Amino acid sequence: MITRARGSRFQDDTGKEYIDFHAAFGPPILGHNDPDVAAAVAHAARTVDLCGVGVTDAEVQLAEVLVDLVPSIEKALLTSTGSEATFHALRVARAATGRRLVVKFQGCYHGWHDSVSLNVISAPGRVGRHDPISAGILPEVLEATLVLPFNDEDAVRRTFEAHGRDIAAVIVEPVPHNVGCLLPTPSFLQTLREATQKHGSVLVFDEVITGFRHDLGGWQRISGVTPDLTTLGKAIANGYPIGAIGGRADLMDMFSSRPGGPAFFAGTYNGAPAVVAAAVATLTKLRNEPVHEHIFGLGGRIRTALRDLYAEIGVPAVVTGYGSIFVTYFMSGGVPRSYEDLLANRGDLFVGYRRRLVKRGVFELPLELKRSHVSYAHTDDDVDRLLEATREAVLETLQFDGVEEAGVARTMGGVTR
Numbered sequence: 001m002i003t004r005a006r007g008s009r010f011q012d013d014t015g016k017e018y019i020d021f022h023a024a025f026g027p028p029i030l031g032h033n034d035p036d037v038a039a040a041v042a043h044a045a046r047t048v049d050l051c052g053v054g055v056t057d058a059e060v061q062l063a064e065v066l067v068d069l070v071p072s073i074e075k076a077l078l079t080s081t082g083s084e085a086t087f088h089a090l091r092v093a094r095a096a097t098g099r100r101l102v103v104k105f106q107g108c109y110h111g112w113h114d115s116v117s118l119n120v121i122s123a124p125g126r127v128g129r130h131d132p133i134s135a136g137i138l139p140e141v142l143e144a145t146l147v148l149p150f151n152d153e154d155a156v157r158r159t160f161e162a163h164g165r166d167i168a169a170v171i172v173e174p175v176p177h178n179v180g181c182l183l184p185t186p187s188f189l190q191t192l193r194e195a196t197q198k199h200g201s202v203l204v205f206d207e208v209i210t211g212f213r214h215d216l217g218g219w220q221r222i223s224g225v226t227p228d229l230t231t232l233g234k235a236i237a238n239g240y241p242i243g244a245i246g247g248r249a250d251l252m253d254m255f256s257s258r259p260g261g262p263a264f265f266a267g268t269y270n271g272a273p274a275v276v277a278a279a280v281a282t283l284t285k286l287r288n289e290p291v292h293e294h295i296f297g298l299g300g301r302i303r304t305a306l307r308d309l310y311a312e313i314g315v316p317a318v319v320t321g322y323g324s325i326f327v328t329y330f331m332s333g334g335v336p337r338s339y340e341d342l343l344a345n346r347g348d349l350f351v352g353y354r355r356r357l358v359k360r361g362v363f364e365l366p367l368e369l370k371r372s373h374v375s376y377a378h379t380d381d382d383v384d385r386l387l388e389a390t391r392e393a394v395l396e397t398l399q400f401d402g403v404e405e406a407g408v409a410r411t412m413g414g415v416t417r
Contacts, residue, residue, distance in 0.1 A: 005032035007377035010363075018363040019382050023373040025365075026177075029213055029235040029295070029324070030285060031377025037238045040281035044273045052268065058276045065283050066246055069216045072205070072230045073246030077257055078271045082208035082233030083111025085243040086171065088265060089229045090115060092254050093169035093202035095263040101163055103170040105150040107339035109178035109412065110171055110206050114138065119147045120178055120412035121369055124343050133412045150176055151184060151337045153191040164199035171204040174219035178209075178412070179339055179369045180327035181320050189225040196228070202251065208233040208243065213373075214323050216286060240278035241269075291376045295324035298374045298383055302326045305387050315349075315394060324374040342369060349397055356393035362386055 001013040008031055011017050020032070030037065048056060059078065066076045079085045090102055102115055106127060110116040114137045122131040130142050146163065148155045150172075160167065170192055176182040196203040205227040210219040212235040220226055229247035236242060246252065255265040269275075285291065303319050303326050310317035316332040329336065330346035347368045354366035362385060364372045 007031045007033070008375060008379065008382050016361065018358070018361050019378075019385055020363050021372040021374070021378075021386060022363050022365040022370075023375055024239060025234065026209055026213060026325075026371075026373050027234040027237070027239040028375055029373075030238045030282060030291065031375040032239070034238055034282075034285070034377075036285055037240075037278050037281045040277040041240070041274045044277035048273050050269065050272050055271060056273055056276065058273060058280055059271045062244075062276055062280050062283075065280070066232070066244060069283070070207075070211070070218055070230055070232075070246060071220050072226045072228065072248070074249040075252035076244055076246035077252065077255060077265060078276070079243040079245065080241055080267055080269045080272075080275075081111070082206075082231060082243040083113060084267065085208070085231035085233060085245040086110040086116065086204070086206055087113045088245050088255070088263075089202075089204045089206075089231055089247075090169055090171065092251055092263040093204065093229070095254055096202060096251055097168045097200065099166050099168035099201070100144050101146060101167045102144060103146045103148060103156075103159060103167060105148050105172055105176065107150055107176045107179040107182060107342070108171075108173045108206070110173070114141045115145050116171065118142060118145065122339070127340060127343070149338050149340065150182055151188050153185075153188055156191055156195055160195045160199050160201075164195075164201070167196075167199060167201045169202040169204055170196055171206055173206045173209065174223060174225075175210050175214070175322060176339075177325065177371050179342055180329065180371050181322060181325055182336060182338065182342075183320070183322065184223070185337065189223050193225050193227070202229060203227040204229045204231065206231050209235075212236055212283070212286060213325070215292075216283075236282065237275055237279035238282040240275040242272075242275040242279050289376075292323070294376055295374045295378070298378055298380070299324040299326055301380075302374070302383055302386065305383075306390065309387065309391055310394075313391070313395065315398070321371065325371050326374075327369075327371045329369075345369065349394070352397035352400070353390065353393040356396050357389050360389040360393060362389040 003013050004011040009017050010020050063076045067073050106119045109120045118132045207218040211232040215221050231245050233243035254263045255261045257265050306319045318329045320335050330349040331344040336342050351366050354364045
């Protein structure tokens, strides 16, 4: 049970403190309970609460910031979660095109809704076929989703040649961080852009993770590839529950937030004043303070030091990531480019050393393939402790040869059907 969180640390109900490199899958980019964000939320609570009629000044301000920062966004709408944002993106894509099929990629996670709840962390025997992550999904819904390997440009071209007239949308994490970190090849995202434009499909960048953490303009600004729609969440409000969808004005105008729009859009808590205040305060701090300089510096130091550590102790490992994100895969070879490459990862060692990190007061989520994060609140001392604890935890795990991790802790691993 977690009882307190501040800065780079949290405490459990026994009073034990942990340096938090999991960071709730990434939202608190500034650190837990950032005082500026907390002050903005408190001010909003004293000023206005949820009315459910019209918008507030802060909502308008936030939308203007999103339009200013993210290249693809001409208009924006707020949601309560990233999952809702991706749901609405696919709904409006189907409304705009009149088509049925959606393309996603193995290893990418786009939320809990049925059409994309498949093929994230799959067992080897389930790669290459539909692998739902939950029971209760209708087969006909799954059949409308085509799953391709990430970074496989030929597969994209073949799929559009065969099904292009029926593909409503391609949705992609530009960097699949739900399986750690798979960096896109230089031309992969451009291939998606060219294929969707040629065939009249909608390109959706799911930047719920990459948005604001990697760049104020998201990965689309880094890559120079502009999608039709973008979904956002996590780091947008430093841990408060808010998401957003934005993109081309003609697509956004199809939502029922504009009278007569055919794609229904609603949500009681969309644009709630407290969470909007958190988002405005977070983005203001990201723009005005050296947040990215700090977290990129620590992230780079961690990746370099971990590579040196594993080389020194003779453990085959690939350390990768981007900016403030880092992850170690226990395998030989170069930087992985697809989920299939990750099947070589030693899950027992991956989970085992993280379980032993927890015992040493350093928290990285002990689930296979999960990434870790640096926040603005982390310090060099925190990194020193991480490196020291990692060495100890890995060596101890090797001593036990993964016996305690025989049933490796997995998530999103498929449902037997």
